[in-house]
Amino acid sequence: MRIAILSLAHFHGYSYAAAVAKHPAAELALIWDEDAARGGAAAQQFGCAFEPDLDRTLAAHIDAVIITSANVHHKEIAVKAARAGKHILCEKPIATTLADAQAMVAAARAAGVQFMTAFPCRYAPPVLRVKQALEQGAIGEILAIKGTNHGRMPGGWFADPGMAGGGAVMDHTVHVADLIRWFLGKEFTSVYAEVANRFHDIRVDDCGMLTMELEGGAFATLDPSWSRPAAYPTWGDVTMEIVGTKGTISLDAFSQNLSLYNNDDRVAAWVPYGSDMDEGLVNDFIAAAAANARPPITGEDGLRAMEVALMAYESARTGAPVIRGA
């Protein structure tokens, strides 16, 4: 299995590349990047070739691609890769518009290639344990979920509406939205959101609060804010409080940390010791691509999660809850 990384605009690309390099049955064959300096440096780091031309990259002898470009470029790259017959792992959010996401899913289907959306949180061991507990009926039926995906303001193209398609709500809605869908096995029916810019002098939203309803009547809220100050001891969090008919589950997915107090650092830091999650994601992608089988996270999953962010923006615009499909 020969794999190409397409753009390292998103820093997750480095971690995915490392996971490919570690995989016994896969080879990191090529890196393409619209930024030749960044791509060249990464190719050197991972000991693979750099190719400055996307079409030549896709014409090369590779089986699969991992797309970690800026959000707004996902569609063009993915559609080209699908037409070139490459299996695709695409960074989240899958796209910035419903039409783009639908075009990507359709292109992969038409070309008969596998399309997987990168939701690595599904591979964090605490998240997997929650999924298992829910499947075992530990708390009965899910009634309500309170979620957070806090972060620091990432800057760069993430704060450029033309490149990211939005701000914190676009960036940080999809992980938890995906986990909620995965845990419940149900679709969102409505979204209400307050969206604001309160933290940084940037052109996109940096905070918000979403309230969702799901089929069957469960409800959920999600705080996707880039509200962690630079002085905070870690990058952010993914948390979920799940209320069921028979009990509750509290998830703090990235709380496996040591507290470090070092005189040379300005602030206290949390040093993670939790298990890597990107490797599980990449391994599942390689397995699905090798078998030409449906991956455990599909393009449709990516589309449904992104749709929640789009509904949140529409709700904030109209001041009313947005009903899906209405």
Next chain:
Amino acid sequence: MRVGIVGAGTMGTVHTGSHHEAGHQVAAIYDLRPEAAAANAARVGAAVAPTFEALLSDPTIDLIDICLPTPLHRAFVEKAARAGKHVLCEKPLAPTLEDARAMIDICREAGVQFYVAHVLRFFPEYERARNLVLAGKVGEPGVIRTTRGGIFPTGWDDWYADYSRSGTLTLDMIIHDFDWLRWTFGEVERVYAKSLSTRTTERLDYALVTLRFASGAIAHVEGTWSHSGFRYGFEVAGSKGLIDFDSAKIQPVVVQKRAAEAGVTGVAVPESPLRESPYTTEIRHFGRCIEHGEIPIVTAYDAYKAVEISLAALESARTGRPVTLAKEAF
């Protein structure tokens, strides 16, 4: 300061002790259940009042403290005010804005002082956090999160489970957080909420409420009667910094009994002791407001506005629509 207390349930018991600690003389206690009144009265050397009217006709009593289920507040406050007594009433002030307004009006007309026990303003962790915010330590507040709750409460006649009387946890419990948020971050413009109370007949309640402030800040308020134990906390994130507090993580004292000695299983009981209970601080303050004209930290109008937020949240949960609050003060 001589006090007559109405109600010997959970809050009546706490207030009885706090009045005593604050140096108020608890003259008499009235409760529908004379044995409950007697138990509290015995702790502080008070008399047991045979009727509420007996408290009102005692000319030596300055203050009537009403610790009753919410729907009873208005009738008891009105009678106390008409009898010329100053009044302290448990939160929430009333189940409707109409009742809340009427209670404030009658106390004003009767020329008596009227206080509502929004005790959270006297919890030092909440007061410190507010002071940090006002001192600009987090910069411009952006997103505030609060949480409160635990096990489904049991009270006299199981009145908490009767939502027509308790008004659900959204009226009964997270009104504490609504009041603290309004005190710290200013007026609320818009409310959106979901609540289990509109969806299940089980003995469970869980509410997630979003507030949008006139300042533009956003708050998320979680209230639960679906968990175990009791836990509360908050996080204030702003443009320059962040404050967080989680009662579950602050455990300066943990007493743990070994299983063999405890009998069945080993139980750890955490405590976070203060020199004075926030309830006593609160009651001492209200006593000084009445006796020495100290400026009230929380007014009946504040209590009215907190009820307004709770009722807006319940309306939103019922209708599925955001509720915009009236701008004008009365």
